[in-house]
Amino acid sequence: MPRLRNKKKVPYIRPVVKKQASVNHVTGDKIPKSFVFSRGKLPGPLKQLEMDLRKLMLPYTALKLKEKKRNNVKDFLKVAGPMGVTHFLILSKTESAPYLRVARTPQGPTLTFKIHEYSLSADVAKSQLRPRCPQDLFRNAPLIVLSGFGSGEQHMKSTTVMFQNIFPAIDISTVKLSSCQRIVLLNYNKDTKLIDFRHYSIRLQPVGVSRRIRKFVQNHQAPDLRSLKDVSDFVTKAGYGSESEVDEEAATVTLASDLGRVNRASTKSAIKLQEIGPRMTLQLTKVEEGLCSGGILFSEYGGSGSSEKDKRQDNHENLEEEEDDEEDEDEDLEEQENDV
Amino acid sequence: MAEETRVEKAAVVRKTRRERGMKGFKSNKKQKRDMAAPRRSFKVDKRMEKMFKKRARDYNSDSDDDGEKRNRYGSAATVGEKNNAGAASVNDDDSDVDMAKEFEGSGDEEDGEIMPGIIKLAEGCRAFKMAFKSILKKSVSDDSLGPVLSAHKKLVVEKLAQEEAEKKVKGEARKQRQMVGEKGHVKPANYLDAHDKFLIGVATKGVVKLFNAVNKAQSAQKGLDPSRSKDAKVIKKRRKEAFFSELGKKSLPVGAKVDTFSGPKDSEGPSWAPLRDNYLLTNPKLKDWDKMQETNEADAVGGMSEDSGSDED
Numbered sequence: 202m203p204r205l206r207n208k209k210k211v212p213y214i215r216p217v218v219k220k221q222a223s224v225n226h227v228t229g230d231k232i233p234k235s236f237v238f239s240r241g242k243l244p245g246p247l248k249q250l251e252m253d254l255r256k257l258m259l260p261y262t263a264l265k266l267k268e269k270k271r272n273n274v275k276d277f278l279k280v281a282g283p284m285g286v287t288h289f290l291i292l293s294k295t296e297s298a299p300y301l302r303v304a305r306t307p308q309g310p311t312l313t314f315k316i317h318e319y320s321l322s323a324d325v326a327k328s329q330l331r332p333r334c335p336q337d338l339f340r341n342a343p344l345i346v347l348s349g350f351g352s353g354e355q356h357m358k359s360t361t362v363m364f365q366n367i368f369p370a371i372d373i374s375t376v377k378l379s380s381c382q383r384i385v386l387l388n389y390n391k392d393t394k395l396i397d398f399r400h401y402s403i404r405l406q407p408v409g410v411s412r413r414i415r416k417f418v419q420n421h422q423a424p425d426l427r428s429l430k431d432v433s434d435f436v437t438k439a440g441y442g443s444e445s446e447v448d449e450e451a452a453t454v455t456l457a458s459d460l461g462r463v464n465r466a467s468t469k470s471a472i473k474l475q476e477i478g479p480r481m482t483l484q485l486t487k488v489e490e491g492l493c494s495g496g497i498l499f500s501e502y503g504g505s506g507s508s509e510k511d512k513r514q515d516n517h518e519n520l521e522e523e524e525d526d527e528e529d530e531d532e533d534l535e536e537q538e539n540d541v
Numbered sequence: 542m543a544e545e546t547r548v549e550k551a552a553v554v555r556k557t558r559r560e561r562g563m564k565g566f567k568s569n570k571k572q573k574r575d576m577a578a579p580r581r582s583f584k585v586d587k588r589m590e591k592m593f594k595k596r597a598r599d600y601n602s603d604s605d606d607d608g609e610k611r612n613r614y615g616s617a618a619t620v621g622e623k624n625n626a627g628a629a630s631v632n633d634d635d636s637d638v639d640m641a642k643e644f645e646g647s648g649d650e651e652d653g654e655i656m657p658g659i660i661k662l663a664e665g666c667r668a669f670k671m672a673f674k675s676i677l678k679k680s681v682s683d684d685s686l687g688p689v690l691s692a693h694k695k696l697v698v699e700k701l702a703q704e705e706a707e708k709k710v711k712g713e714a715r716k717q718r719q720m721v722g723e724k725g726h727v728k729p730a731n732y733l734d735a736h737d738k739f740l741i742g743v744a745t746k747g748v749v750k751l752f753n754a755v756n757k758a759q760s761a762q763k764g765l766d767p768s769r770s771k772d773a774k775v776i777k778k779r780r781k782e783a784f785f786s787e788l789g790k791k792s793l794p795v796g797a798k799v800d801t802f803s804g805p806k807d808s809e810g811p812s813w814a815p816l817r818d819n820y821l822l823t824n825p826k827l828k829d830w831d832k833m834q835e836t837n838e839a840d841a842v843g844g845m846s847e848d849s850g851s852d853e854d
Binding site for chain 1: 718724736748751752753754755758
């Protein structure tokens with residue numbers, strides 16, 4: 202009889218991993234997933250930025266992705282296939298500035314951004330009087346708003362396409378408004394050629410009620426009535442209005458469904474955005490054909506992007522677009538903003 | 542130096558004595574005390590005078606030599622060198638002793654009676670000299686801490702200073718590294734500046750548009766049950782129509798405003814041709830798109846320019 206294994210040895214139990222759906226069960230779209238990692242050794246603040254970016258990319262990203270010094274892009278690419286990861290966000294650092302590369306796997310293209318300035322989530326939270334972070338803030342993917350990318354340049358187009366597809370598409374007719382908690386804004390400034398990257402949380406407030414009543418409803422607390430003689434004072438006396446409430450007219454919406462306890466479908470609600478980090482000022486410096494390799498389609502400095510290659514890139518993207526189905530396009534149209 | 546002065550004094554004393562001797566004897570208590578032992582008179586002849594002079598010169602030259610040596614070794618800072626200096630000075634002392642003995646001998650030969658005073662003086666000088674030398678040797682350092690006699694103390698101080706310097710260099714390097722690491726890192730201001738306000742405005746507009754569109758799309762299909770196949774068909778049909786018509790309606794009055802969706806323009810001319818879902822089907826040129834890349838390209842560019850034109854108004 203062969204010798205049995207040591208019985209004391211506790212067998213390794215594979216941790217139960219809840220498998221994330223790679224396909225949206227309502228619309229049937231493929232959900233884009235991402236890896237955020239770094240190349241080379243990053244200083245402290247940039248490591249924090251990497252962490253912030255991972256949080257931003259939640260829930261379809263690896264929050265605790267472990268990277269080692271010997272890992273290279275190929276390693277990540279190998280894992281990316283089976284995991285259904287479609288995008289890489291790669292942070293790196295040179296003497297002059299930190300860089301962010303946004304790449305589509307497995308074939309590219311790769312966009313290289315120079316990070317001119319950045320602030321971490323912690324910095325942003327520190328600058329605010331009341332930083333806001335509700336529990337389910339990162340449970341759903343953010344919306345993305347692209348603004349000012351309407352110029353006809355090819356590299357701008359590829360940037361638009363890249364960022365439109367980096368988050369899962371939303372279906373207008375089925376989406377729950379309660380899942381829209383965050384928004385990522387990319388604003389392209391034509392004059393400076395810089396892209397402002399911001400991340401906000403969306404908050405809804407009922408409009409048309411006085412501040413006191415609103416607070417009363419929101420806070421679950423008995424209001425302080427000491428200074429009042431009658432209950433009617435509490436209702437009728439208008440609280441002081443803040444400056445931000447003046448230009449709210451444009452930011453009011455009628456909700457399709459009830460959103461929480463306070464915001465009812467029948468009433469009007471105001472949209473309030475509060476920044477949650479990170480914020481970055483990016484400059485598109487290079488567009489590569491492959492994944493961190495291949496022909497250079499656009500370069501801010503070199504100018505090696507020949508027209509032929511541009512054409513090829515355009516065709517490539519055309520094909521890519523054709524593969525996307527209609528819901529995705531709806532979303533793209535919805536979220537792409539051309540401002541002049 | 543002290544010994545030198547002593548010698549000179551002695552010479553002076555001698556001189557006065559000689560003068561006195563020439564003048565004649567006058568009892569002087571002071572002199573008696575000075576020249577305690579020999580009370581005999583003596584004659585200072587030329588030879589003796591010469592010897593005295595020579596002795597004085599020798600003393601002087603000796604001290605000069607010493608001074609020179611001290612100067613030479615005074616600048617030396619390290620311990621090893623100091624040791625060398627010590628050894629050299631020992632040799633020097635030996636030679637001094639020899640010289641003194643020689644003089645003594647000669648003095649004995651000349652006139653044993655008078656010599657003792659001088660010899661005594663010379664011996665005392667030597668001891669003094671040794672002591673003085675040793676002290677002077679030790680206080681050679683001329684650093685900022687002043688004359689610290691203990692060599693050990695000096696070493697400690699030196700080491701501390703070195704460590705401090707090292708720390709300073711390290712700290713500077715770290716600071717520099719940190720500066721490089723922090724490059725581009727900006728702490729946002731506490732107040733909302735104009736640019737950020739503008740950005741929030743843009744984002745808010747986007748969210749408002751989306752919410753309104755969602756509202757329209759979802760209110761249209763209220764009362765229909767998507768699980769029933771009949772209703773599902775209706776929903777599917779309505780969905781897009783309602784959405785596009787809604788956007789189209791809105792775009793006309795809003796057209797003059799700052800931002801417009803690319804959606805409404807999609808119905809007449811695409812913002813970007815391939816973004817249209819029926820791009821492949823409606824465009825007859827694209828039946829075999831893989832063979833006609835050039836025309837495809839031209840078409841896309843045309844659409845784009847049209848789009849940018851409409852963007853302007």
